Amino acid sequence: MKEHEKLREELSLAAAGALGRDEEQRVLLHAASCEECAAELEEWRSLAGGLRRLPTPQPRGEVVERSIALAAMRFAEESEYRSNRRVMIFLLAFAWVLTLASWPVFRMLSSGVLTWLDPQFNHTWMSFAALTLFLWATGGVAAVLLARQRQSERSMA
Amino acid sequence: MGLESEVAQLRRGDLDALAAMVSRYQNRLYRYLMRLVRQPADAEDLFQQTWVRVAERIRQYDPQRNFDAWLFSVARNLAIDHLRRVRPDSLDEPASGEIEGETKAARLVSKDRPAIDGILERERAGQVESALEELPVTYREVLTLRFEEEMKLEEIAAVLEIPLSTVKTRLRRSLGRMRMTMRARCPNDDRNANA
Numbered sequence: 133m134k135e136h137e138k139l140r141e142e143l144s145l146a147a148a149g150a151l152g153r154d155e156e157q158r159v160l161l162h163a164a165s166c167e168e169c170a171a172e173l174e175e176w177r178s179l180a181g182g183l184r185r186l187p188t189p190q191p192r193g194e195v196v197e198r199s200i201a202l203a204a205m206r207f208a209e210e211s212e213y214r215s216n217r218r219v220m221i222f223l224l225a226f227a228w229v230l231t232l233a234s235w236p237v238f239r240m241l242s243s244g245v246l247t248w249l250d251p252q253f254n255h256t257w258m259s260f261a262a263l264t265l266f267l268w269a270t271g272g273v274a275a276v277l278l279a280r281q282r283q284s285e286r287s288m289a
Numbered sequence: 290m291g292l293e294s295e296v297a298q299l300r301r302g303d304l305d306a307l308a309a310m311v312s313r314y315q316n317r318l319y320r321y322l323m324r325l326v327r328q329p330a331d332a333e334d335l336f337q338q339t340w341v342r343v344a345e346r347i348r349q350y351d352p353q354r355n356f357d358a359w360l361f362s363v364a365r366n367l368a369i370d371h372l373r374r375v376r377p378d379s380l381d382e383p384a385s386g387e388i389e390g391e392t393k394a395a396r397l398v399s400k401d402r403p404a405i406d407g408i409l410e411r412e413r414a415g416q417v418e419s420a421l422e423e424l425p426v427t428y429r430e431v432l433t434l435r436f437e438e439e440m441k442l443e444e445i446a447a448v449l450e451i452p453l454s455t456v457k458t459r460l461r462r463s464l465g466r467m468r469m470t471m472r473a474r475c476p477n478d479d480r481n482a483n484a
Contacts, residue, residue: 144464148435150442150457179467182417183436191319195333200311203340204304210345211302 136162140169147176213279220275227268231261296356299347311340317438318364324433325368325426335371339364357440358447365430365448372426420470428463435460 139162145151146159163169235257292313298306318339322332342363350359421429434445442460446453 141461144461144468145457148460148464150435150460175468176464179417179464179471180436182413183421183432183467184439186414186418186421186437188316188320188437189323189329189332190316191333191336195336196311196315199337199340200308202337203307203311203344206341207302207304207307207344210348 136166136169139163140172143169143173144176147173147180149180216279220272224268224272227264231264231268234260234264292356293352296347296350296352300350300352307340307344310343314360318360320437321361321430321433322364322368324421324429324437325365326372327422331371331375335364335367338367342367355444355447357438358444361434361438361440361448362450369426416471416474417467420467420474423470424463424466427459428466431456431459432463432467 139159142151142155142159143163146156146163151159159173163173295306295310295313299310315336319332319336322335322339323329326332326335339360343360346363350356421432424432430449431445434440434448435442440448442453442456446456449456451459
């Protein structure tokens with residue numbers, strides 16, 4: 133009796149094709165010998181069949197076309213955003229390389245270790261590096277703010 | 290062109306692949322959204338939002354994953370957000386009446402069948418559809434994914450982001466609720482009167 137109750141609980145899942153092969157086999161074997169479960173299984177199958185045969189509502193053609201257009205537009209925006217980001221990263225890396233490279237270049241131009249050790253020269257290079265960094269940082273912040281503004285304008289639209 | 294190659298082309302930025310993909314999934318996706326939100330206007334809006342979201346996130350999609358599960362998961366998240374925002378109480382609210390905006394032609398099952406069979410079949414389909422609409426959204430979605438989308442339980446679990454055991458439990462409960470509703474609606478129907 134316990135087995136009957138247990139298998140009866142699985143009848144709906146058997147009709148839904150949601151049991152493993154062995155489990156389903158056990159349920160079907162039981163249903164073949166139990167009139168009550170056979171009738172109930174038939175009921176579940178009828179319900180499952182009704183669900184499978186439900187008519188499919190279809191979207192209007194203009195909705196489909198508009199979806200394609202909107203998605204294509206967003207896709208282009210995403211591509212542009214990624215391209216801009218790549219350019220930004222390149223420029224930032226370039227700025228750092230330029231700033232750091234200026235040190236050995238200055239050393240080479242000043243020709244000589246003594247000048248390199250000159251505190252006056254170090255001061256000049258540091259000022260140059262700080263100014264360069266400040267300019268790049270300002271440019272970067274401005275670019276980020278502009279990008280954010282543009283993004284919010286897009287989402288408003 | 291196969292689905293995998295369409296996805297790969299879309300990831301590379303091919304807009305023709307986007308159109309092909311929308312065309313491939315339009316009926317299934319719209320049907321799924323209709324089952325979730327029940328209103329054609331809302332389903333159409335969510336249909337558009339889903340494809341915009343796909344365009345935004347297709348590069349984040351892992352090709353190892355099942356694309357159907359990913360796509361329906363995107364649509365589901367948008368639909369659930371919409372229901373929470375617009376009609377927070379409707380997540381479990383029963384509905385009644387027919388689906389608006391659906392043509393009678395769409396309800397025809399087969400033109401080759403004898404007229405009386407067609408009428409009975411349509412009547413039965415109407416009863417099943419009404420009973421389905423009365424279920425809470427958590428039950429409706431599991432039923433539509435299993436019986437209309439014919440997804441495996443593992444795929445359903447991926448779409449709903451729940452464990453496999455919970456999918457089975459929901460499927461069992463939702464069928465039980467469907468049967469109760471069908472019995473209450475048509476007690477004289479032999480197909481609902483067994484057991």
